[in-house]
Amino acid sequence: RARLGAPKAITATAHKLARIFYTLWTTKQLYRDSGAEYYEQQYKERVIRNLKRKAQELGYTLTLQETPVPGVS
Template identity: 55%
Template sequence: MHEELYRVIGIDFTKVPGFNVLSIQTIISETGINHNKWPTEKHFSSWLGLSPGNKITGEKVFSTKTCKVTNRAANALRLAAHCVSKSNTTLGAQCRRWKKRLGAPKAITAMARKLACIFYSMLKYGQEYVEKGIDYYEKLYQDRVMKNLSKKASEFGYILVKKDELVQGVS
């Protein structure tokens, strides 16, 4: 089944964490293999109902919930996102971090949208998915946290110094 799917589409989607042959078949059967219908991945994720709504009137935000769409492709992407959250990959680490911050339902929808964007770019541009690993993501996250922390400290007039750089023996 996997070889036949690869022969028809020409791209191996099973390299993406969370995607299996059944979920790929479901998404392809709903969307087709011609993605010229959607100019960008934002349009694609909005069509799937994975983008947040924007109910604003008079500069007041009333709701940012996603629209209710009964789309089998969106359901398959949500299922794949749930599988990703349990995996030991870059996307899994990101999903777990989103779960802590946003809560499980919003994190699953956000990861489903990210998977939809990956799916769109792989199909439209023929890009291959490259897993960089959880260590790469954790290093990027630590660098981002340190940059934000040092920026915040400088706003308050402090300087951050690493423990290793402290002068020993001064008292």
Template identity: 45%
Template sequence: MTATARKIAVLFDNAMRFGMRYVDPGADHYEQRYRERVIKQLHRRAAEFGFALQPAQGVS
């Protein structure tokens, strides 16, 4: 909760000081970042066990 409050405070401070506008990147942006993070963690865990992940054919 503290990290979120700080992030909001920094965004507000920058908007007031520099006249910046906040543009919400949208839920799709956050979903894509989450997916990338999960895939990266899976690759790292597989490597710890001596495996290498391969993308499935025909699946994006």
């Protein structure tokens, strides 16, 4: 099963590119890259949401504090 990781990932990437191409082709729109910041923000929100859920399952309350950490965005 571990040997199927790379071929599955390649197939998934090709499928995603095909869907993007098809959508752009049929709607006659230009491709707009969201940028790394967009994906980093989504990742941060997903991590926070998962941590809140896990804390609630364990009976804790999660309090967010916005403190900048050097080297981490």
